[in-house]
Amino acid sequence: xxxxxxxxxxxxxxxxLAEAGLDFDVIPSPAEEIHDVDMPLxxxxxxxxxxxxxxxxxxxxxxxxxxxxxLVYIDQTPLGKPKxxxxxxxxxxKLSGRAHxxxxxxxxxxxxxxxxxxxxxxxxxxxxxxxxxxDYMTKVNVMDKAGSYAVQEHGEMIIDEVRGDYDNxxxxxxxxxxxxxxxx
Numbered sequence: 001x002x003x004x005x006x007x008x009x010x011x012x013x014x015x016x017l018a019e020a021g022l023d024f025d026v027i028p029s030p031a032e033e034i035h036d037v038d039m040p041l042x043x044x045x046x047x048x049x050x051x052x053x054x055x056x057x058x059x060x061x062x063x064x065x066x067x068x069x070x071l072v073y074i075d076q077t078p079l080g081k082p083k084x085x086x087x088x089x090x091x092x093x094k095l096s097g098r099a100h101x102x103x104x105x106x107x108x109x110x111x112x113x114x115x116x117x118x119x120x121x122x123x124x125x126x127x128x129x130x131x132x133x134x135d136y137m138t139k140v141n142v143m144d145k146a147g148s149y150a151v152q153e154h155g156e157m158i159i160d161e162v163r164g165d166y167d168n169x170x171x172x173x174x175x176x177x178x179x180x181x182x183x184x
Contacts, residue, residue, distance in 0.1 A: 002110065003063040004181070007056040012152070012171045013068060020174055022181075029067060031055040041078065045069045045105025046116045053109035061111045064184055068107075070171050072147030074100035079147045088148040089133055092158070095147065096128040102147070102169045108180055115180055119173035121164035123151070128158060 006017060009028035017024055029052035036044060046069075053067030072079045074095065082088035099122050107116040128136075136157050142148040149158060151169040167174045 005063045005065045007052045007065050007067045016172045016174050027056050029055045042103050042118045045071050045103045046118050049105040049107040050116055053107040057109035065109045070104040072102050081146055082148050088142045091148040092133045095125045099124045104168050119165050119168040121168045124161040126160045
C-alpha cells in the first residue's frame with residue numbers, strides 16, 4: 001500500500017486514523033477553503049476536502065493523501081466555529097431541541113487522481129436550558145468546534161440521538177474511508 005498522508009492538523013482525525021490501525025504521516029494542508037453560499041453543502045465539503053488533498057499531493061505524488069472538511073448545518077445554513085462565547089451560546093440555543101446535519105467531505109488524492117465522497121449524519125439535540133449550555137461550555141472548549149460542540153466530549157449532556165455515522169460527527173467517516181483506501 002502507498003504511503004498515507006493526512007492533510008489535516010485535526011487531532012480528532014489523527015486519533016481516528018491511528019485507532020483504525022493505519023500507518024500515516026500528517027502534513028496539514030495550506031489550501032484555502034472556499035465559502036460559496038450558493039454551492040450545495042455536500043459539494044462544498046467535497047470541494048474543500050479536494051483542495052486540501054490536492055495541495056499536499058503535489059509534493060507527494062506517490063502517496064494517498066486524505067483531505068477532509070466537516071460542516072455542521074441547520075436549515076441549510078452552515079454553522080462554523082464561534083467567534084465568541086456569546087456566539088457559541090447562541091448557536092447551542094439555536095440547535096436546542098432540534099435536528100441538524102453534519103456533513104464531512106473526504107478526498108483521497110494520489111498523483112493526478114482524486115476520489116471524493118461525503119457522509120451526512122443527522123444529530124438531534126436535547127432541549128437545552130441556558131444553565132445547561134453554560135455547564136457544557138465549562139466542560140468543553142467550544143471555540144474550536146464547528147457548531148460549538150463536540151459529540152465525543154460530554155455529548156451525552158446535549159445530544160439526544162445520532163442518526164447515522166457517529167464517526168462522521170467526530171470529523172471523519174472512518175468506515176467509508178477505509179473502504180475507499182482499500183479500493184485505491
